[in-house]
Amino acid sequence: VTSRLGESVVSHVAVEDRGANGRCLCCTFSVCGKETLISKFIAQRALRADVERTKTYRCRNCGFAFHGRGLTSEEAKNYYTNYRDAEYFRHRNHCEPLYTLGHHNRLEAHVRSAERRAKLQQYLNQNVFPAFDELEEVKILDYAGGDGHLVADLPYEKYVFDLSGEDPIADVIKLDRGEIARQKFDLVICAQMLEHTTDPAQVIEELLGHVNQGGYLYVEVPYRETWLDLSGSSSVRRRVLRVVEMNPKLELILDTYGTLIRRATGILPPLAYVSVREHLNFFTPKSLSELTRSIQALEIDCSRQKTLGTVLLLRKI
Ligand SMILES: [Zn+2]
Numbered sequence: 001v002t003s004r005l006g007e008s009v010v011s012h013v014a015v016e017d018r019g020a021n022g023r024c025l026c027c028t029f030s031v032c033g034k035e036t037l038i039s040k041f042i043a044q045r046a047l048r049a050d051v052e053r054t055k056t057y058r059c060r061n062c063g064f065a066f067h068g069r070g071l072t073s074e075e076a077k078n079y080y081t082n083y084r085d086a087e088y089f090r091h092r093n094h095c096e097p098l099y100t101l102g103h104h105n106r107l108e109a110h111v112r113s114a115e116r117r118a119k120l121q122q123y124l125n126q127n128v129f130p131a132f133d134e135l136e137e138v139k140i141l142d143y144a145g146g147d148g149h150l151v152a153d154l155p156y157e158k159y160v161f162d163l164s165g166e167d168p169i170a171d172v173i174k175l176d177r178g179e180i181a182r183q184k185f186d187l188v189i190c191a192q193m194l195e196h197t198t199d200p201a202q203v204i205e206e207l208l209g210h211v212n213q214g215g216y217l218y219v220e221v222p223y224r225e226t227w228l229d230l231s232g233s234s235s236v237r238r239r240v241l242r243v244v245e246m247n248p249k250l251e252l253i254l255d256t257y258g259t260l261i262r263r264a265t266g267i268l269p270p271l272a273y274v275s276v277r278e279h280l281n282f283f284t285p286k287s288l289s290e291l292t293r294s295i296q297a298l299e300i301d302c303s304r305q306k307t308l309g310t311v312l313l314l315r316k317i
Helices: 040-047 073-080 084-093 101-111 114-127 177-181 200-208 234-246 248-265 284-291
Strands: 031-037 053-059 065-067 139-143 156-161 172-175 185-191 211-221 297-305 308-316
Touching: 031 234, 040 073, 040 084, 084 101, 114 211, 114 297, 156 177, 185 200, 200 211, 234 248, 284 297, 284 308
Parallel strands: 139 156, 139 185, 156 172, 185 211
Antiparallel strands: 031 053, 053 065, 211 308, 297 308
16 A cells, blocks of 8 residues: 555655755755754655754745655655554654654544534635636546545545545545546645655646646645744754764654654754654745746635645646
8 A cells, every 4th residue: 555655756856965956945045954863763664774864954035944855756655655554653653752642643633624624615615616616517636635535525526546545435536547647627636745745846747737727726735834943053953963863862852852842832942953754845835835936827825724734726827
């Protein structure tokens, strides 16, 4: 079983260090990088290697943050095959004691919640569906949508593309890659995927390829994941990493401290760092908007939407 994320598109960026040219992946302004560690779980599950270093880059213009190291298609396949099953949980919990079963289940419950589906429907009622009034047939595709739960309550014909092997739920038709290549859709939805991808601009282009002329692309990433960096200078960071690399217990303490404070306050506190986990990209609305500036589509909306996330809505022209 491999989810959509396990299939990588041909990448325009260097997988080993996506910030090597010193440019923001979204707006191309110059970026500064500080060293960080690849988490033990990503190293073991995706890279099949020991923990290594990379850099976390931040753009002062659009606020985008990203880890240098992306995943090759082979590494993405390693990571996203049987994604979030029992063995995934066991292994991750072993590497990251903070990733408890309660946390795991809360994430799943939110993703599948009725509140979230209702909020999406409300958003689409306002911004997309009025344009469909004159169409005889409307097709909606949830790209990488698992069993299609997110679109199940929506009107119109609903399809899901996902390689997870899950059966689609009632009213949703599952399509394979060949089938989605042979038709186009009036609305393509891609929720909570772009933050995992090595080449997000390339993914947006690919998604737009599935949209009808005049149709819409809805992209959603986490609500707010960027941080105010109070962690100290690059040289402080290098010293911190040198110490924790020799002391796994200290690494766990510092990682826990940094993660808890960052999640609660949006501040990366002194001495902390953001180690590489499955999110490689941390978007602001501005960065998401910048990412699509060279693409042939009209931006209808780019905003933070509570209970959904940071949302980008494009219309294909
Ligand atoms: Zn930027």
